[in-house]
Amino acid sequence: MKIKKMLLAVFLPLIVSNSANAALALDATRYIYNGNTSFISAIANNESDELYGGQVWIDNITENDTRPTFVTTPSFFKINGKGRQVFRIMKMSDHMPKDKESIYWLNLQEIPPANKGNGLSMAIRTRVKLIYRPKAIVKGRSGAEQYMTIQHLPGQQWLVNSTPYIFAISDVFDNENKSLIFNDMEKDRLTMFMPGDKVNITGQIVKSVSALNDYGSLEKYVLKNVVN
The missing domain is CATH 2.60.40.10 (Immunoglobulins)
Structure with missing residues (x-):
């Protein structure tokens, strides 16, 4: 003892x-x-x-x-x-x-x-x-979350951080503004979503994400140029 x-x-x-x-x-x-x-x-x-x-x-x-x-x-x-x-x-x-x-x-x-x-x-x-x-990338940071892309593979879809920035994503929303469900590993990845990282969204339609900005406040970003 x-x-x-x-x-x-x-x-x-x-x-x-x-x-x-x-x-x-x-x-x-x-x-x-x-x-x-x-x-x-x-x-x-x-x-x-x-x-x-x-x-x-x-x-x-x-x-x-x-x-x-x-x-x-x-x-x-x-x-x-x-x-x-x-x-x-x-x-x-x-x-x-x-x-x-x-x-x-x-x-x-x-x-x-x-x-x-x-x-x-x-x-x-x-x-x-x-x-x-x-x-070299300071000026392009504002609102960069909206430029993430969807990668289409045979029978699969992935949400990809195709930007040079690191995102802290709290939620991913579909076209009905419902939050998508991810497993624990994917949730952890989204909180520190590095350039080139991706999460599986097969069978889902992604419209927007909620993420922390430089000041630690949550903002919502509608993804641009995304065709599901």
């Missing part, structure tokens, strides 16, 4: 979450890094009344690419209760594709104040998406 308690004390403090229970919170649910800028700014807010420490860093989502791409400054900081910390995200390499978007995780790890007594301090990590948009 003593060993189990010790293991719990080791693993419980580090929790990955976007929960409202976190003391430190980012000022956006996603960040867009346009390739024609030298850096972007973000804010970590301390929602508690106590002094908290914080650490921010960027992870690659693509597991086979471990090259460092972005740096945050400052990467470590302290925030007074109800205070905030502005930090910068800067590109430190240029190996990303120049004809399509790339995606990363922005992590915010809170460091709680020392707990008095025998209580357990919870250190929650929040992570949100950071999308890098190359300079």
Whole structure:
């Protein structure tokens, strides 16, 4: 029993979450890094009344690419209760594709104040998406969801992201405005619908999609030039 308690004390403090229970919170649910800028700014807010420490860093989502791409400054900081910390995200390499978007995780790890007594301090990590948009495709992003296409194969139909942009699609609607049903794997793919990705819509008629825009708000887009 003593060993189990010790293991719990080791693993419980580090929790990955976007929960409202976190003391430190980012000022956006996603960040867009346009390739024609030298850096972007973000804010970590301390929602508690106590002094908290914080650490921010960027992870690659693509597991086979471990090259460092972005740096945050400052990467470590302290925030007074109800205070905030502005930090910068800067590109430190240029190996990303120049004809399509790339995606990363922005992590915010809170460091709680020392707990008095025998209580357990919870250190929650929040992570949100950071999308890098190359300079060459910045101007074409607005409303790009409407330019997804339908691929017709023998006995099959696929909804294809034929654009260079990464979409976060929450719903796909038919011509009667009814939401299409997808399995869990396809749902996950739609939430991070990468250039070239596709989902099976055989037997369905797709008219529109609902997706998050750059600011994290849902918008509906009617697909253009789609013949079912």
